[in-house]
Each structure stands twice: as C-alpha cells, then as structure tokens.
Amino acid sequence: MSKYELNSAEERYQPGSEDLVLANKLGITDDEEMETLESGLLLMLYERLFIEGQPPSVLAFEHVSGWHRQWLGNVYDWAGKLRHANLAKDGFQFAAADRIPLLLDSFDKQFLSRSAELKFLVRPELVRYLAECHVEFILIHPFREGNGRLSRLLCDVLSVVAGKGLLD
Template sequence: MVKYDVNDSSFDHKHGVLINKLGIKDPEELQSREKDRLVNAYKKAAEKYSENHAFSEKDVCDIHKLFLGDLYEWAGEYRTVDLSSENIRFCHAAYINNHMKDFSIELEALTPFTEDLNKEQILGRLGKIHGELIIIHPFRDGNGRFTRLLCDLLLMQANYLPMAVSEFYNTVFLKKYHEAIQEVWRAVDYSKLISLFDPLVSR
C-alpha cells in the first residue's frame, strides 16, 4: 500500500481518506465511488480514442482526469509528494515532468497497437508501457488502475480482450507482480512483467 506522509495536505489522516470534492470521509464509500468512476472512464475512453490513435503525455493526463476528475481536484495533474510502495521508491516528484516527457516520446512511438502485431510484440510493448508508468507513478493516486485502463485501451486497438482485472487482486499474482515491477525499477528489465501478462492477454 502507498504510504502517506504526515505532512501530506491531500490526505485526511483522521478518517484515512484522500480529501475529495464530495467531502466523503468513509474509506469504503470513497472506494466504491472510485470503482464507479473507473467503469465510467472505460466507457468514455473507449468512445473517445480511435483504433489508430497514437497516445501521448497529454492523453495520459486526460485519461486520469476522466477517471478521477469528479472526485479529486488534482486528477490529471502530476503529484507533488513522494510515494513508496512494496519496497519500491517511485520517481521523485521533482523529476516526474522530465520523465513523462521522455516517456511520451516512447509512448507515441509504441502506439497505436494494430491487429498485424503478433502476441510477442503486443506483450513487449505492453510490458514497457505498463512498467514505466508504474515506476514513474505520475499521479497522487489511482496509478495502477489508470495504467491498466490505458493498457486495455491499447489491447482493444489490436482487437484483444482487456486483461482480467481480478488477477490484480489475487495474493499470489500480486506478489509476482510486485517482484516484476521491482525488476523494472532495479534493472530496467520487463521480462518478468511480460511473462506475468502473457496468460492474461488473448483475443
């Protein structure tokens, strides 16, 4: 779980929730609202982005705002606090802008996904995009869900099914997933992540 700093002005430590536009104090209610927003974001994003759309840094911000904009003022804006999770120190907030500009160049070069790409090529691109976004962790919250949303949009471009989201709540899978992300962080190695995604990607 992402750790919150005691001086984090975006977090309500008394109630254990991020400060939100709706004034929700109950963690379970807020989680439910976020889940509803995610479902809605899938629908809107699928309608908005065409099968031949090359994604960019702007799209990354726009999709995150589409997901959480109704709940948080900072949705679609890069975080200003440092975060850590599962023995990983994500990109320092001060360096996010520069890292995202570099990532945007890669993202535009790797997209759109097309039907003529074979599964190995799909997995290679997916692993790199997913791994880099998670390591940068550009937003205050919702990075994992947003990244899966973006990757599912890319899979749909190539006429693949979205990845099975249930796996990301499986304890065994999560342990392997965190290890794979650590390899991206430590050695810029996407192979474990690609192997983990292989059985989740199908037409």
C-alpha cells in the same frame, strides 16, 4: 495507518478518515466508500472510451492525464495533474516527483507515440510492449492516486488500438 509513506506537506487526508482517505471534494471519510466510488467512476470512463466513443489511434500523455481528470476530477482537486510529492509504498520509492516530466517524455516516446505501430506487432511482441508499458507507468507513478488502475486502462486502450480488444 496511511496507504503511502509521504514526504511532502502538500499531502492531506480527509479529516476523520484516520489517514486512510485522501482529502476530497465530497467529504468522504470511509475508505471502502471511496473505493466503491472510484471503481464506479472508472467503469463510467471505460464506457465512455469503449462503448460511446473510440480511443485515439495515436496516444500522447495528454490523453492519459485527461482520462485521469475525467475519472477523478469530481472527487479530487489534483486529478489529471502530476504529483509534486515523493511517494513510497511498502518501502519502495516511486520516481522522484521532480523527475516525472522528464520520465514522461521518455515514456511518451518509448510507448505512446508508437501506438500506431501496434497493429503490426505479433502477439509476443505486443504482450512484451504492454507489460513494459504497464511497469514503466507504475514506476513513474505520475499521479497521487489511481496509477495502477489508470495503467490497466492505458493497456486496454493500447490493446484495442492493436486490434486485439480489451484485455482479460
């Protein structure tokens, strides 16, 4: 049984995965193996962003799509690219694929372009900002896979930009 209800012919699963693993460059068919790989690659991205480098102080969606590409680009052809299929999970419909660019423009203005202001927010304001940012990103669901984990990465980056360090 597939993880998402899909409404597009462009969505393909890896042959032999029983519709549990998206088509990938590595031929992985086991969902646990894919989860382990994706988790390890995400950890490597965290290390690049927070140990080897410094997150940008002013963000744009291009940073987020770049992180998605860095994270999953060796696994999926579509990494870093906006999804073109409508997705639903457990009966919940995410943003329609054709609305994603417009929604991301609003998301950019409401959250990312304001990232330089974060260090001036008091704790309750910052917590609210991060929570709203996380929820909005999840609702938009701009990518085929990895949106929740990428949203948590984004909130970690925003917390660091605010001078608060990584979230627990």
